Amino acid sequence: RRPPGARGLPLIGNAFQIPKDKQWLVWDKWRRKHGDLVSFRILGSENLVLSSYEAATELLDTRGLLYSDRPQATMAGELVGWNRGMGYSPGPPNPRFRELRRLFHTFIGPRACDAKDLQTVQEEESIKLLDKLLDTPHEFMAHTRDSTAAVLLRLAYGYDPSQNRNDPISLVKIVQDAMDGFSLASEPGWWCDTSPGPRSCLCQTDAARPGAPVQIPFDYVKQERLKGTSKRSFISTFLDERHGEETTEDEDIINAAAASLYSGGAETTVASLDSHFLAMTLFPHIQHKAQSTLDTYLLHSLPRTNQRLPTISDRPHLPYLEALMYEILRWNPSVPLGLPHVATQDDEYRGYTIQKGTVVWANIWSILQDEDVFPDPTEFRPERYLDQDGRIAKSSKQVLAVKTAFGFGRRVCPGLYLAENSVFLAIAMFLFALDVSPHEDRLPEVEYNGFISHPRPFKCKIRPRSPEVAQLIRDRVQTLKQTD
Numbered sequence: 001r002r003p004p005g006a007r008g009l010p011l012i013g014n015a016f017q018i019p020k021d022k023q024w025l026v027w028d029k030w031r032r033k034h035g036d037l038v039s040f041r042i043l044g045s046e047n048l049v050l051s052s053y054e055a056a057t058e059l060l061d062t063r064g065l066l067y068s069d070r071p072q073a074t075m076a077g078e079l080v081g082w083n084r085g086m087g088y089s090p091g092p093p094n095p096r097f098r099e100l101r102r103l104f105h106t107f108i109g110p111r112a113c114d115a116k117d118l119q120t121v122q123e124e125e126s127i128k129l130l131d132k133l134l135d136t137p138h139e140f141m142a143h144t145r146d147s148t149a150a151v152l153l154r155l156a157y158g159y160d161p162s163q164n165r166n167d168p169i170s171l172v173k174i175v176q177d178a179m180d181g182f183s184l185a186s187e188p189g190w191w192c193d194t195s196p197g198p199r200s201c202l203c204q205t206d207a208a209r210p211g212a213p214v215q216i217p218f219d220y221v222k223q224e225r226l227k228g229t230s231k232r233s234f235i236s237t238f239l240d241e242r243h244g245e246e247t248t249e250d251e252d253i254i255n256a257a258a259a260s261l262y263s264g265g266a267e268t269t270v271a272s273l274d275s276h277f278l279a280m281t282l283f284p285h286i287q288h289k290a291q292s293t294l295d296t297y298l299l300h301s302l303p304r305t306n307q308r309l310p311t312i313s314d315r316p317h318l319p320y321l322e323a324l325m326y327e328i329l330r331w332n333p334s335v336p337l338g339l340p341h342v343a344t345q346d347d348e349y350r351g352y353t354i355q356k357g358t359v360v361w362a363n364i365w366s367i368l369q370d371e372d373v374f375p376d377p378t379e380f381r382p383e384r385y386l387d388q389d390g391r392i393a394k395s396s397k398q399v400l401a402v403k404t405a406f407g408f409g410r411r412v413c414p415g416l417y418l419a420e421n422s423v424f425l426a427i428a429m430f431l432f433a434l435d436v437s438p439h440e441d442r443l444p445e446v447e448y449n450g451f452i453s454h455p456r457p458f459k460c461k462i463r464p465r466s467p468e469v470a471q472l473i474r475d476r477v478q479t480l481k482q483t484d
């Protein structure tokens with residue numbers, strides 16, 4: 001038995017019912033009509049949408065090995081070139097996939113993300129971000145983008161855009177083009193992904209950008225190493241491991257890993273930071289509560305005279321801010337449909353047959369808006385994740401469910417530790433230093449779009465909380481410039 005599904009047309013199936021944007025809303029309507037397992041077809045391809053925490057975790061986590069492949073994404077893979085990277089590579093037992101996951105684990109796994117050198121990069125870039133927000137607050141969306149790109153470029157290649165004025169080798173541009181291309185090419189319903197006919201005939205070719213020219217950043221690291229000026233990075237660590245004996249395959253895989261780092265990490269993190277500004281504009285009471293929690297903690301953790309900025313290591317002491325971060329990830333998730341998984345064998349679930357080759361989507365948006373788990377889901381309420389003592393309720397359904405923002409099973413986001421630390425730190429820094437309020441007393445609309453879903457550009461007022469805080473940031477940036 002096939003799971004219940006939306007009725008489609010002969011041959012083309014449900015293709016015309018899937019909009020170009022916000023597919024999660026249509027799929028959520030199907031959930032209300034048919035339940036949390038909905039099947040649909042696009043041309044020859046069988047698809048299944050999972051819209052509850054139970055169904056998604058049972059199939060994609062518990063039986064994860066059966067659902068660890070990706071569909072053959074002609075658009076994202078062959079045309080745009082992402083099949084070399086992690087997101088679209090075939091799953092286990094493919095040795096390339098295992099090696100890519102190993103590299104991510106070594107470099108940005110939980111232990112690596114606890115290390116001081118990695119956190120220092122994140123903290124320095126957050127301070128520079130605050131400085132830019134003080135200068136040109138209305139350009140906040142451009143600043144969150146540049147700042148996130150800077151962290152990822154420093155981690156992947158040891159390339160610091162602020163020390164390379166005018167970006168002489170265009171690395172920032174390469175990264176940003178790559179991010180745009182990944183997001184566009186990943187959208188479901190690219191007909192070339194499912195069409196049995198000529199591959200590119202139905203593709204919107206203007207979006208089919210070429211893959212990032214990964215050789216340029218790689219050559220940059222090699223040259224810096226020869227000069228003895230290279231900084232520790234994903235690539236340099238790998239080359240160190242190989243003691244100068246790297247093969248062409250080694251180069252190919254480390255390049256792919258580095259490109260996956262910024263293609264996966266940049267837009268998603270930026271979307272979360274922009275969501276923070278939107279939420280704080282709309283919910284001033286949450287902003288004030290978070291600020292007073294932070295002030296109390298920072299004041300009590302040091303003598304009053306030594307004002308200091310928050311750091312990642314403060315995270316365990318600031319449960320309300322951690323809860324706020326979770327609520328940002330839930331309220332409007334930055335990857336509402338995750339990435340598609342594929343069934344590698346026939347499977348049975350609740351009496352239905354899921355055929356080998358079925359493309360399985362988790363509607364993360366539906367899971368995170370489920371009224372049974374998150375009552376009044378459109379409300380922004382960090383308290384959802386706290387126990388009676390104000391600590392994070394780690395094994396509560398809410399905390400477990402919000403983690404699905406990072407996906408499932410063998411394909412779960414390998415950047416989640418880095419991402420959580422980045423978003424936590426940015427939020428803590430913004431709340432410490434800035435007041436966010438509506439622009440000319442007009443509340444922005446909550447309007448998101450894109451496969452990596454961003455708030456539509458909006459205006460808000462961003463001001464320093466006090467002249468002393470502004471001075472503290474200016475001083476810290478000055479010190480950073482001097483030590484560079």
Ligand code: HEM
Pocket residue numbers: 086087088089108260261262263264265266268269272334335338339340341404405406407408409410411412413414415416418419423
């Ligand atoms: C708020 C930030 C982020 C969110 C919400 C997010 C979410 C996701 C989701 C939902 C997936 C698909 C998982 C699945 O298939 O089940 C994914 C995959 C991935 N993410 Fe993230 N991500 C974030 C940040 C990052 C960062 C910072 C990096 C790297 C530095 C990263 C790298 C990747 C990669 C490489 C994949 C593909 C994994 C695979 O196919 O095996 N992500 N992410």
